[in-house]
Amino acid sequence: MTTDSDVLGATEKEIMHATHRALVNSGYAELSISLIADELDKARSTIYHHYESKDDLLIRFLRFTVDRFEATINTSIGDHPREDLNHIITTLLPCQLTEEKRQLHSVLVTLSPQALDQEVFREQFTEIDIRLTAIIEKTVRRGIEADVFRDVDPTHVAEHILAMIKGTMYSRLTTNREAATGTVKTALFSYIDSHLIS
């Protein structure tokens, strides 16, 4: 599959990687075009040549990140639908949130209010959900074909899992209920066991 990142120019790819480094090193609150330019070791004008604003760049960065996530998942997905499904869930909801993942998820939370009333942000959030659902759905479908999973509705299961993952992702970053993430993951795996496993 050709992901969107493949069609990025060399400079844009560099900008994306520099944004990632700036985000991990300095955090979202500190993130600025200047900081990204420093990581890039180029002038700010290089970035403004490609992106109108920080928000514009971050939207593109979200897409770049989902592309990379998709590529990683597609590489690591094998012929074991059950393990593959666990892998997808654990990648999106790791037990320990590394600083890198915390910053990436923070971008989602930070940009979500913009998606309330700006179509360009809504489209990006829509695209992310469509692609995450597709990855989960494909894995469930493979499991059904391989007779590892029961003959469930793959779309329903995918939406069920994605809703739980997204709810937990937001709660994890915006509340002090540390134990809840573990509880939801246990509940999610137990749902998969009882609902999908023959």
Next chain:
Amino acid sequence: MTTDSDVLGATEKEIMHATHRALVNSGYAELSISLIADELDKARSTIYHHYESKDDLLIRFLRFTVDRFEATINTSIGDHPREDLNHIITTLLPCQLTEEKRQLHSVLVTLSPQALDQEVFREQFTEIDIRLTAIIEKTVRRGIEADVFRDVDPTHVAEHILAMIKGTMYSRLTTNREAATGTVKTALFSYIDSHLIS
């Protein structure tokens, strides 16, 4: 149960109701202390006497709203745990999002980035989740006692349901995937049927 709203002074209660009207009539983007003062038919200083800033007021408003939601649920909850659970879910995830609910949910989405790094917002988001989980958990527990539900773990079930509700609430407001809300609700009711019903 004494909810927090009971201890609000008369003026504060009026400010909360005025905020609600301003939010529904004008939407979050337009919301300002001036607009709330207009709804209240009092000077802005009356509001600033009680709340330092718009964010401070909105945090209090979130709490007021959860209090009211809790009171409504507690009034309408009867001796039918299964119907009560459906009622809670439908109240949080109505089929048609009225303009009133859209504005209330938008406040949650809009304030969530503040909860990333400000403890006062995190506490409020934590409190909301604790109270919503408690309502769901209590209903599940009643269902188990009444032999309507199987002997499941009420905490796990409550966290499972809340994660799905929150994920869907965020997705509904920030994406264009209208059909997904219906699919998740169907999946959620089917989970309750297969996991909880004896």
